[in-house]
Every structure is written in structure tokens, then in C-alpha cells.
Amino acid sequence: MQTQSFTQRYANPTRFMALSGALLPWIAALAAAVLAYGLYRGFTAPPDYQQGQTILIMYIHVPAAWIGMATYALIAFSSFGLLVFRHPLADVSAKAAAPIGAAFTLLALVTGSLWGKPMWGTYWVWDARLTSVLILFFLYLGLIALRSSLEDETLAAKLTAVLALVGVVILPFIKISVEGLDIPSLGISIPAWNTLHQPSSVLRSDGPKIHISQLVPLLVCAVGFTILFVALHIKAMRNEILRRRVKVLRLAEVDRARAGEAAVAAE
Amino acid sequence: MDLGPHAAFIIASYAAVAVVLLGLVAWLVFDGARQQRLLDDLNARGTRRRSARGPGGAQR
Numbered sequence: 001m002q003t004q005s006f007t008q009r010y011a012n013p014t015r016f017m018a019l020s021g022a023l024l025p026w027i028a029a030l031a032a033a034v035l036a037y038g039l040y041r042g043f044t045a046p047p048d049y050q051q052g053q054t055i056l057i058m059y060i061h062v063p064a065a066w067i068g069m070a071t072y073a074l075i076a077f078s079s080f081g082l083l084v085f086r087h088p089l090a091d092v093s094a095k096a097a098a099p100i101g102a103a104f105t106l107l108a109l110v111t112g113s114l115w116g117k118p119m120w121g122t123y124w125v126w127d128a129r130l131t132s133v134l135i136l137f138f139l140y141l142g143l144i145a146l147r148s149s150l151e152d153e154t155l156a157a158k159l160t161a162v163l164a165l166v167g168v169v170i171l172p173f174i175k176i177s178v179e180g181l182d183i184p185s186l187g188i189s190i191p192a193w194n195t196l197h198q199p200s201s202v203l204r205s206d207g208p209k210i211h212i213s214q215l216v217p218l219l220v221c222a223v224g225f226t227i228l229f230v231a232l233h234i235k236a237m238r239n240e241i242l243r244r245r246v247k248v249l250r251l252a253e254v255d256r257a258r259a260g261e262a263a264v265a266a267e
Numbered sequence: 268m269d270l271g272p273h274a275a276f277i278i279a280s281y282a283a284v285a286v287v288l289l290g291l292v293a294w295l296v297f298d299g300a301r302q303q304r305l306l307d308d309l310n311a312r313g314t315r316r317r318s319a320r321g322p323g324g325a326q327r
Contacts, residue, residue, distance in 0.1 A: 043268065047271070052271045053274070056280075060280060060281065061280070099291075100291065103291050106287065107283060107284055107288075114276045115276065118276050235295045239295060239299045239302055245306055249309040249314045249315075250309065253312070
């Protein structure tokens with residue numbers, strides 16, 4: 001009961017619109033400032049001893065890939081909130097996040113290809129990492145297409161939520177595709193696939209394997225992209241709430257017109 | 268600033284990010300303005316939600 005009253009009190013659409021309207025300009029400004037600082041640090045850092053200045057692509061490619069994956073996790077979490085708790089903002093959150101997640105995943109694919117050509121000698125290979133991220137992008141398109149193909153919004157929300165939860169299996173697959181997975185205590189041992197993509201240099205159990213002069217701008221850019229995503233998501237959620245209010249009022253207007261016609265006919 | 272022999276790939280990457288993110292921002296801003304305008308028009312016409320009407324359909 002405590003949880004329900006808390007969400008009703010602080011996470012309902014009306015309160016969300018009031019709070020987000022006040023915070024959004026500040027969040028957007030903070031995202032721009034952090035991103036500008038991160039890119040400044042990246043462009044003034046010494047070039048990589050192997051990759052030269054192409055390391056600059058890392059500052060946009062890696063955060064875009066992280067946000068692309070994290071956004072899908074957010075959609076799955078929101079979908080769970082819709083299906084289990086029927087929270088009024090959960091579906092708004094899931095619907096609003098899909099195009100943004102698709103955009104970041106597309107950027108990860110495009111910048112990855114542009115980084116791959118000078119480093120690997122090819123724009124694309126059908127290996128496990130690249131292909132699984134492409135599948136993630138198609139999953140986003142599938143969520144958007146499924147929702148827009150159904151007129152009944154309640155049914156569309158439920159079916160999209162189920163697809164989002166089924167598709168979440170792609171996230172560990174993306175990670176395991178390069179790293180493999182070894183948990184001896186559980187008897188799990190999945191070898192890494194053969195791939196051109198390098199293993200993670202930052203999120204490792206034995207610490208980052210990247211020089212501090214590149215790690216700092218990368219992390220600052222990652223924080224900047226994350227704040228930017230928050231700003232975009234809040235704006236998209238506000239738009240979706242407005243769209244739903246417009247729809248409700250239009251239906252009310254149609255009802256009113258029909259009631260008026262019925263009254264005239266009765267006279 | 269010298270971007271080295273692979274400058275075209277670096278510039279293309281940053282251009283792609285700029286185009287996609289600015290496009291996303293523009294879409295969200297225009298969509299928000301459009302929805303707000305539609306809502307304001309409906310409110311100006313006196314349309315209220317069904318739940319906001321009184322008994323017999325009278326608007327409060």
C-alpha cells in the first residue's frame with residue numbers, strides 16, 4: 001500500500017508534467033556542458049599509440065552503444081512495470097524510449113563501421129557482436145512498428161511490452177558474444193565467439209585497460225550522453241502525455257457532438 | 268588540428284552523430300509544440316474530459 005500511494009503521489013502524469021517541465025531546461029543545459037567538456041578533453045588528449053586520431057571515434061561510439069543497450073533495458077523494465085503494476089507512466093516511458101534507443105543504436109552501428117574500416121580494413125563483418133547489435137536495432141524497429149500497427153492502444157501497449165521482455169535476451173548475448181561467460185560455481189562456461197571486435201576495455205573485473213588520458217574523456221562523454229538521453233526521454237514522455245490528452249479530448253468532443261445530434265433528433 | 272590519414276572517417280562519424288541527434292531534438296521539439304497547440308485549441312473550444320463533466324453530460 002505504501003508503494004502504491006507513493007507512485008500515485010509522485011509518479012502520476014500530472015505531477016510528472018509539472019516537475020519535468022521545471023527540470024528539463026537544466027538537464028538539457030547540463031548535458032550540453034558535460035558533452036562539450038568531454039569532447040574538449042578527448043580532442044586535446046594525446047593520440048593513441050596504435051590507432052592514432054581514430055581513437056576520437058571512441059568518445060561517441062562507446063557511449064552510443066552503451067546508451068543503445070541501456071535504453072532497451074529501460075524499455076524492458078518499463079514493460080514489466082506496465083504488465084505487472086499497470087503503472088500509468090510505465091507505458092509512456094517504454095513508448096517514448098524506443099525511437100531514442102533506436103537512434104543511439106544506429107549511431108553505434110554507423111560509427112562502429114566508420115571506425116572499423118581504417119582499423120580492421122572492413123566496414124562490416126557478420127560476427128556475433130556486430131550482428132547482435134544489428135538485431136538490437138531491428139528489435140527497436142519491431143517495437144515501433146508493432147505499436148503503430150495496432151489502433152487499440154491498450155492492446156498495442158501490452159503486445160509491445162511482451163515483445164520487449166522477450167527481446168531483452170539480446171542484451172547478455174551482446175556482452176557474451178565478445179567476452180564469453182565463465183561461472184565455474186554454476187557450471188557455466190560459454191566461449192567467446194570469433195570476432196574482430198575488441199573485448200571491453202572499461203567494464204572489466206580486473207579494472208579498465210585504457211590509459212587515463214583516454215579513460216577520463218570517455219567517461220565524461222558517457223555521462224554527458226546519459227544526461228542527454230535523460231533529457232530526450234523526458235521530452236518524449238511529455239510529448240506522449242500531451243498526445244494522450246489530445247486523444248481523450250477529441251473522443252470527448254465526438255461524444256459531445258453525438259449527444260447533441262441525438263438531442264436534436266429526439267426533439 | 269591534424270586528424271591524420273583517417274580524418275574522413277572521424278569527420279563522418281561526428282557528422283553522423285550531429286545529424287541524428289539534432290534531428291531527434293528537432294523532431295521532439297516540433298512534436299511537443301504541435302501537441303501543445305492541439306491541446307490548447309481543444310481547451311479553447313471548451314472541450315473537457317468525459318470524467319470532468321457533470322451529470323447528464325453537462326460540462327463543468
